Amino acid sequence: MTETTHVPTITLNDGQEIPQLGFGVFQIPPEETAEATGRALEVGYRHIDTAEMYENEQGVGDAVRDSSLDRGEVWITSKLSNRKHEPEEIRAAFAETLEKLGSAYVDLFLIHWPLPARPGSDFVKRWKVLEEFKADGRARSIGVSNFQVEHLERLAAECDVAPAVNQIEIHPYFLNEEVRSYGERHGIATEAWSPIAQGGVLNDPVITAIAERLERTAAQVVLRWHVQRGSIVFPKSATPERIRENFELFDFELSGADMDAITGLDRGEAGRTGPNPLRFTGPSD
Numbered sequence: 001m002t003e004t005t006h007v008p009t010i011t012l013n014d015g016q017e018i019p020q021l022g023f024g025v026f027q028i029p030p031e032e033t034a035e036a037t038g039r040a041l042e043v044g045y046r047h048i049d050t051a052e053m054y055e056n057e058q059g060v061g062d063a064v065r066d067s068s069l070d071r072g073e074v075w076i077t078s079k080l081s082n083r084k085h086e087p088e089e090i091r092a093a094f095a096e097t098l099e100k101l102g103s104a105y106v107d108l109f110l111i112h113w114p115l116p117a118r119p120g121s122d123f124v125k126r127w128k129v130l131e132e133f134k135a136d137g138r139a140r141s142i143g144v145s146n147f148q149v150e151h152l153e154r155l156a157a158e159c160d161v162a163p164a165v166n167q168i169e170i171h172p173y174f175l176n177e178e179v180r181s182y183g184e185r186h187g188i189a190t191e192a193w194s195p196i197a198q199g200g201v202l203n204d205p206v207i208t209a210i211a212e213r214l215e216r217t218a219a220q221v222v223l224r225w226h227v228q229r230g231s232i233v234f235p236k237s238a239t240p241e242r243i244r245e246n247f248e249l250f251d252f253e254l255s256g257a258d259m260d261a262i263t264g265l266d267r268g269e270a271g272r273t274g275p276n277p278l279r280f281t282g283p284s285d
């Protein structure tokens with residue numbers, strides 16, 4: 001498949017259109033990020049998911065600038081560091097994000113974690129600073145990550161702008177359904193992080209049997225399952241063949257029975273691989 005492959009877009013609650021498939025750069029070392037991102041852009045990805053805490057925003061910005069693409073052709077998401085809590089430090093950190101990206105704006109800026117158990121941190125106060133970035137146009141959309149239903153309800157009650165997305169852990173072993181369905185009911189698009197559980201679901205016999213029958217890879221089957229459920233995904237890979245493989249999702253379809261079989265793999269809370277957002281307090285400094 002080539003650059004002309006059609007990646008569907010999802011219309012967010014603020015009218016912006018985000019490509020449903022992107023490229024995640026978590027754990028790509030800063031010095032390798034420009035090359036990996038450049039490769040993804042060549043394959044056809046037009047959506048990159050980075051974060052202040054990944055320390056590789058600069059590499060993402062360099063790759064976009066060094067490509068033949070206009071800035072407006074690539075969707076870039078970044079996220080507020082868990083180390084920034086006060087309005088002044090959030091404003092300074094966001095200015096640094098734009099500088100590293102080499103761009104006057106970011107398409108989507110997220111609060112990375114709600115940190116409800118962290119003394120002195122208040123996600124409502126942090127969100128109100130993101131509302132400023134949305135108002136001045138430097139963040140075209142704003143959203144959250146790892147927010148639970150009670151956090152989303154607090155934002156709805158106390159803030160002016162609703163989050164456009166909630167980026168949460170979802171894969172076949174952890175559906176995170178309560179949070180996902182709350183988003184669906186309230187117009188908050190769901191982004192699924194660790195969509196293949198960092199490789200942890202790829203040897204599951206249910207998934208490998210479907211992959212063999214359809215002559216696809218296990219990763220393609222799982223990513224296609226996410227796409228058909230309406231989630232936004234951005235698998236990470238530093239491996240050229242996998243970057244291409246993960247992009248080839250739009251010339252096949254899973255039947256309802258195959259979708260149900262994968263959904264049936266959910267292990268509930270036991271399937272979670274990352275921290276529980278209700279307890280996670282972020283870095284100690």
Ligand SMILES: NC(=O)c1ccc[n+]([C@@H]2O[C@H](COP(=O)([O-])OP(=O)(O)OC[C@H]3O[C@@H](n4cnc5c(N)ncnc54)[C@H](OP(=O)(O)O)[C@@H]3O)[C@@H](O)[C@H]2O)c1
Pocket residue numbers: 023024025026027049050112145146167168192193194195196197198199202217219220234235236237238239242243245246274
């Ligand atoms: N908001 C949050 O708190 C949060 C948390 C985690 C992740 N994220 C975002 O979500 C993105 C994706 O999640 P993730 O990076 O945790 O995990 P992931 O995309 O589920 O998995 C990445 C891992 O799977 C391997 N892999 C990728 N494609 C493969 C394929 N086709 N076949 C076999 N193995 C494959 C990669 O190896 P190689 O690189 O060696 O190929 C890497 O080890 C991140 O990059 C980040 O943008 C956000």
